[in-house]
Amino acid sequence: MTQSKTGREPASQAAEQPALLPPVDVIEDAEGITVYADLPGVPKERLDVHIDGEVLVIEGEMGLEMPQEMEATHVEVSLPRFRRVFTLSRELDPERMSAELKQGVLKVRIHKAEHAKPRRIQVNG
Amino acid sequence: MPMDFSLFPRDLYAELERLQRQMQQSFELSPSIRGLARGAYPALNVAATPQSAEVYAFAPGLDPKSIEVQIERGVLSISGERAESLPREDERASVHVNERFAGRFHRVITLTDDLDPGEVRATYRDGVLHVSIARQKAAQPRRVPVN
Numbered sequence: 001m002t003q004s005k006t007g008r009e010p011a012s013q014a015a016e017q018p019a020l021l022p023p024v025d026v027i028e029d030a031e032g033i034t035v036y037a038d039l040p041g042v043p044k045e046r047l048d049v050h051i052d053g054e055v056l057v058i059e060g061e062m063g064l065e066m067p068q069e070m071e072a073t074h075v076e077v078s079l080p081r082f083r084r085v086f087t088l089s090r091e092l093d094p095e096r097m098s099a100e101l102k103q104g105v106l107k108v109r110i111h112k113a114e115h116a117k118p119r120r121i122q123v124n125g
Numbered sequence: 126m127p128m129d130f131s132l133f134p135r136d137l138y139a140e141l142e143r144l145q146r147q148m149q150q151s152f153e154l155s156p157s158i159r160g161l162a163r164g165a166y167p168a169l170n171v172a173a174t175p176q177s178a179e180v181y182a183f184a185p186g187l188d189p190k191s192i193e194v195q196i197e198r199g200v201l202s203i204s205g206e207r208a209e210s211l212p213r214e215d216e217r218a219s220v221h222v223n224e225r226f227a228g229r230f231h232r233v234i235t236l237t238d239d240l241d242p243g244e245v246r247a248t249y250r251d252g253v254l255h256v257s258i259a260r261q262k263a264a265q266p267r268r269v270p271v272n
Contacts, residue, residue: 023225023226025211030217038186039252066172067177069174070174070179073173074170077168077170103249
């Protein structure tokens with residue numbers, strides 16, 4: 001897994017290939033934002049999570065071992081690739097991002113910049 | 126695939142839905158009585174080889190020990206439960222997007238008669254459950270020696 005552009009192929013080339021849109025959960029708390037993405041079949045080596053300007057890019061390619069002479073009889077997952085892109089808001093700090101992949105679920109955590117954390121404003125009167 | 130051209134394009138979403146239906150129909154030549162279940166968890170791909178049937182269940186985020194795989198009367202069933210990743214209500218967090226499945230799931234596939242329910246292997250890796258069911262020896266292609 002990487003946090004920079006070190007995918008198997010250049011992002012510009014990968015962007016042209018059709019990909020599935022993985023389902024995600026996005027949760028925000030006082031400290032930052034957590035993104036969970038379902039990427040079944042994607043091993044760590046084929047996952048690419050990076051921030052490009054203000055855009056978070058999640059890309060992954062499945063690494064399933066398939067027997068030879070196989071003929072598909074029922075297909076619900078029709079492409080071996082996932083991609084999803086999010087525009088980040090300014091209060092998030094791209095330098096403070098962590099990502100982990102466990103049994104096909106990616107968890108990305110992006111912290112908020114210090115100045116953007118909520119603070120209680122004193123009400124005078 | 127035939128396309129409709131019109132001076133007044135239809136609603137884009139309706140058009141996308143129509144395309145998706147056409148895709149589905151071209152993939153599934155014989156829809157099951159149990160329905161299409163598109164968008165269900167886990168998504169299933171099924172393939173056939175001369176020696177086996179291969180089932181791939183795209184079920185990310187499970188504890189392998191909690192997955193139940195059963196074959197009964199020619200029906201393969203895959204069930205289990207996926208934990209919720211959303212915060213509890215008392216936590217101070219807001220959910221902006223919630224698309225991922227959580228809760229109990231159960232999917233079934235009817236097997237063909239030539240499969241051997243005694244010869245099944247199941248592995249779970251990177252969030253994909255792979256069930257391989259061998260064909261009965263008598264149903265496998267074999268070379269007949271010519272004397």
